[in-house]
Amino acid sequence: MQELIIAPLVPGNGGGINNVLQKVVVAYDKENIESENGKNSQAGAENSTPYPGLSRLTPSLILCGAAAVVPAYMDKLGVSCVINVAPELPDTPLSSVMNPLYLRVNAQDRSEVDLAKHFDEVADLIEEVRLNGGVSLIHCVAGVSRSASLCLAYLIKHAGMSLREAYTHVQSIRPQVRPNSGFFQQLRRYEQQLRGSCSVEMVYFASLDKEIPDILEPQYRAMEDFYQRYRSSLRKR
Structure with a gap:
């Protein structure tokens, strides 16, 4: 693989691409999501809400961020189970109509966190x-x-998908998904455990x-290109 090294935006800031990417990733994701939404506009109704x-x-199975959790939406979508994977947030507002099952998963978004212990549950x-x-x-x-990592674990275990297939499927519907590297390592071990490869x-x-x-390399290379243009x-x- 050819190495591509980019110098820091401001000489001597000590951050380099690692820090700068964090600053431009939101803008990159916005551009990328808009592009992908255009590509996926013809997707079947089963993959949209x-x-x-x-x-x-x-x-x-529906995946979202906390800001999108609205009880009225959940009622209309027939949500009967809510899984909150953000211990730093308060309890998810639940529908009083559907009265869904509710599970809180205590896992911070850090690569050293053992998310795998929750995969099967x-x-x-x-x-x-x-x-x-x-x-x-x-x-x-x-x-x-x-939450995206737990969806991938579900697709591997119960939908017969490989990790690569599961990620490609989820990313085609929700382009911004990007599990941290530690969670990806845990998913790789989980796939090895369940599928033998x-x-x-x-x-x-x-x-x-x-x-x-x-599987994330194209995204990171695209972000580098975005950074250069930025x-x-x-x-x-």
Whole structure:
């Protein structure tokens, strides 16, 4: 793999691409999501909802961030189980009409956190709800890392998907998903445990000086390109 190293925006700031990417990632995601939404506008109704921020991954599983959790929406979507993966947030506002099951998962969004200990519990609950004709809604703060990782674990265990297939499926519906590298490592081990092989490799990414999942490499390279354009636009001001 060819190494691509980008100098810091401001000489001597000590941050380099690692810090600058964090500053431009929101803008990159906005641009990328708008582009992907255009590509996916013809997706089937089973993979969409009429409510902003709610991503239907399967007919019985919805992924979102905390801001999109609205009891009236949950009623209309028939949500019968809510999983909150953000211990830093208060309890999720629940519908008094549907009176859904409610599970809190205590997991911070840090790569060293053991999220894998919750994989089976959450995956089996989502599947039980599906078998009973219900719909599960899972969220963290942004619906990008923690809750997305648990959705991937569910798809690996109960939908017969590899990790690569599961991520590709989820990302096609919710382009901003990006589990942290520690969660991806745990998902790789989970796939190995369940399927006897691993479909995602970790590769060294020089600009960040760390390993990332190979399936995320195109996104990181695109962010580097976005950063270059961002830096160029600042120089023209």
